Amino acid sequence: MPATVSEKTIGRLSLYRRLLYELRSAGEENLYSHQLAQMAGVTAAQVRRDLMSIGYSGSPTRGYDVRELGESIGRFLDSPIDQGVALVGVGNLGRAIMAFFAGRRPHLRIVAAFDTDPYKVNRVIQGVRCYSLEQMPQVVESEGIQVGILAVPAVAAQGAADTLVRAGVRGLLNFAPVPLRVAPDIYVEDIDMTMSLEKVAYFARQRATQKELQTW
Amino acid sequence: MPATVSEKTIGRLSLYRRLLYELRSAGEENLYSHQLAQMAGVTAAQVRRDLMSIGYSGSPTRGYDVRELGESIGRFLDSPIDQGVALVGVGNLGRAIMAFFAGRRPHLRIVAAFDTDPYKVNRVIQGVRCYSLEQMPQVVESEGIQVGILAVPAVAAQGAADTLVRAGVRGLLNFAPVPLRVAPDIYVEDIDMTMSLEKVAYFARQRATQKELQTW
C-alpha cells in the first residue's frame, strides 16, 4: 500500500466506484478485475494495481465483492464528514452544474453559490442559496467548505480563486480557460473544453487520414 | 520532428496558442520559453520539447515571435478546411456549450444540434439549427462533420455515439458519465465532472491534512 496515490489512480477509483454502484443496482454480487477493466476501458492489470493502493483484496476464485469493494473505495476516497462545495458564477454553465449535482452524492454537494449579479443574489437555485461575493469568507467559514468550483468569466477567474483560497478553500475545479496561479498547497483541476474539443478535432482528422492511407 | 505527437502535447499546444493569441492582442511581439511556460503552468523545457514537435524554431536572443508561433501551431493543429461539429443533446449542458462556442473559433464550430425532444427540433438556438435524430446521417454527411459532442443522458450516450459514428464522425467529446465502446479508430475524449470533482475533494482534504501535520 503506497504512501501516496497518484492523481490518475484517484480518478480511476472514482470511476470504478460508479461502475460498481451500477452493477450493484443491477443485482451483481461479484466480479473479476478483467470485467471491471472492460467496463472502465482499462486493462485488468491496471485495475488490480489501482486496487492495491486502497488495500482491498479479492478472492482468486470469486474475484471482488461488488458491495464491499464499492464501500472500500468510498472509505478511501470520501471524507469521513460530508464535504460542502462552493460554486462561483451562476451563469449558463454554473446553472447546468447545479442542476447536474443537485441531489447526487450527499457526501459532496454544492452548499452555496456566489455571483456578483444582484439579480441572482439571495435567490435559491436547485435548492442552493446564492450569496454575494462579500459574504464568501463568512459562508465558507461557517459551512466548512474546502472545495470550490469556478464558473465565472475568464477575466474574473483569478480574482475569484484568490478570494476562495483566502476564505479557506483547499481545492478548485476550474472551468475558466485560464491557468490559475495559486499557492502550491492548493489543488487545482482544470476542465478546459476548448482544449478538449481541439484535441478531438485533431485526432479525428488524423485517424480519418490514416484510414485513407491504409494500404497494407 | 517526431512522426506522432502525444495527446498531452496536443493539449498543451492548444493552450499555448490561446495564450499567444492573448499576448498578441496585448501587443507583445516576442517571448521566451520560460515566459510561455510560466503562463501555461509548465516548465520551460516542456515548452521547448513541445515546440520541437511542430518544427518551429525560435531565436536564442529574441525567443519566439508571438504571431509566427501562433500561426505555426495553427497550421499544425487545425484542419486546412473548416471542421464542423455536431452537438447531440440540447439540455442544460448542451445549451451552455452552444452559448460558449457560439462565435468563437470559426475553424471549429458547432454547425448542427440534435435532440429527441420534438419541442427542440427545428428550432434555432445560438444560431445553430436543431434536428431530429433521424436527420443525423443526412446532415452529418452533407456538412462533412467529423466531430461530435455528446451531452445526452447517460442511458442514451452509447446509442447516440453509435449513430454518430455510423454517420461518419471520427472523434467524440463525451460529457456523459459512461465509458463509450467504439471502434479503436474512433477518438474519444471524456469530460467526467463527477470524477474531476471527487479528485479535487480528495486532494483538497489531503493537502489540508498535510498542513495540519506540518511539524518540521
Add this chain to the structure above:
DNA sequence: GTAACGCTGTGAATAATTTCACAGAATAAT
C-alpha cells in the same frame, strides 16, 4: 484425497513523459 483451473497480488520489465544539462548560436557591450 489430489489434480486442474483460473483467478489475484505483485516484483520486474517496459513504455511514456518530463526534466536535466549543455553545446551552439545570436546579439550586445566593450
Add this chain to the structure above:
DNA sequence: ATTATTCTGTGAAATTATTCACAGCGTTAC
C-alpha cells in the same frame, strides 16, 4: 574584433505510469 551573456534545441537521465508474467491460492471436479 573579442568577450560575455542568455537564450534555444536536444541527447541523455530521471521519473512516472503501465503492462507482463508468474507464484500462490481457493475452489471445484473427480
